[in-house]
Amino acid sequence: MSVDAPASAHHLHITATPAALSTIRTFTEGCCHALGLDDEQTFWILLAVEEAITNIIEHAYAGRGGELDIRCWRADDDFYILLHDHGRPFAPETVAPPDLESPLETRSVGGLGLYFMRKLMDEVRFSFDAEGNHLLMVKRHAVG
Amino acid sequence: MSNDSLTIEHQPLKRCDLFRIRGRVDGETAPRLEQALRRVLENGRYKLVLNLAEVTFLSSAGLRVLITIAKECRRFNRGNLYLAAPNQRVQQVLELAGLDELFKTFPTEVEAVGNF
Numbered sequence: 189m190s191v192d193a194p195a196s197a198h199h200l201h202i203t204a205t206p207a208a209l210s211t212i213r214t215f216t217e218g219c220c221h222a223l224g225l226d227d228e229q230t231f232w233i234l235l236a237v238e239e240a241i242t243n244i245i246e247h248a249y250a251g252r253g254g255e256l257d258i259r260c261w262r263a264d265d266d267f268y269i270l271l272h273d274h275g276r277p278f279a280p281e282t283v284a285p286p287d288l289e290s291p292l293e294t295r296s297v298g299g300l301g302l303y304f305m306r307k308l309m310d311e312v313r314f315s316f317d318a319e320g321n322h323l324l325m326v327k328r329h330a331v332g
Numbered sequence: 333m334s335n336d337s338l339t340i341e342h343q344p345l346k347r348c349d350l351f352r353i354r355g356r357v358d359g360e361t362a363p364r365l366e367q368a369l370r371r372v373l374e375n376g377r378y379k380l381v382l383n384l385a386e387v388t389f390l391s392s393a394g395l396r397v398l399i400t401i402a403k404e405c406r407r408f409n410r411g412n413l414y415l416a417a418p419n420q421r422v423q424q425v426l427e428l429a430g431l432d433e434l435f436k437t438f439p440t441e442v443e444a445v446g447n448f
Contacts, residue, residue, distance in 0.1 A: 234389070242393060291434065
């Protein structure tokens with residue numbers, strides 16, 4: 189990963205399960221506020237993070253749970269969040285884009301999570317190496 | 333913002349079933365919402381109104397439930413799923429997903445119920 193979290197980043201180590209979502213949310217929300225983001229920015233970052241974590245729980249760990257590290261920090265007025273898991277490699281290019289046009293009767297329900305992440309964050313970067321999956325999300329000008 | 337787990341209040345009415353949903357609909361709680369709605373469908377009732385005024389968070393997991401259940405309601409023209417009183421955040425999430433035009437939405441639950 190070309191971007192490493194600074195040593196001063198807020199850090200949470202947790203087992204990725206649906207039950208962990210509320211702890212992760214509380215942690216992320218606390219980070220956002222500590223780093224100076226307002227409620228509006230925090231809400232949308234929480235949504236992007238929730239989608240990313242749900243993806244890790246369902247796909248990287250296929251519902252079996254596994255280790256997850258979350259690091260948040262700020263550089264100038266940009267907000268960074270880095271997620272690291274040891275699950276199956278995630279290849280975002282294999283996820284079909286969501287269906288945003290069809291009538292409800294034929295609307296497929298997949299792909300929305302990744303779409304939300306990309307819509308809500310300014311940068312969404314996936315990588316995989318010997319240590320697992322890394323996902324970096326950046327919100328530019330999140331503060332001020 | 334954090335301590336707002338999901339609560340679901342179900343009120344069977346003559347014309348339809350009204351659900352008042354409060355709190356978060358996310359990856360953790362969406363299965364519970366689906367279960368509650370599905371229980372009504374299993375009783376042969378396909379006209380649902382979901383009051384979303386007090387939903388504080390809605391993720392794609394929640395949207396998947398809304399889409400899945402609405403599809404089942406509409407099959408064979410036997411019913412529908414109406415949304416009532418979505419707050420600004422919920423409305424913004426629906427718009428983000430391109431779903432705001434697909435669900436029939438009413439400013440109040442009374443109007444939604446009255447349309448069945």
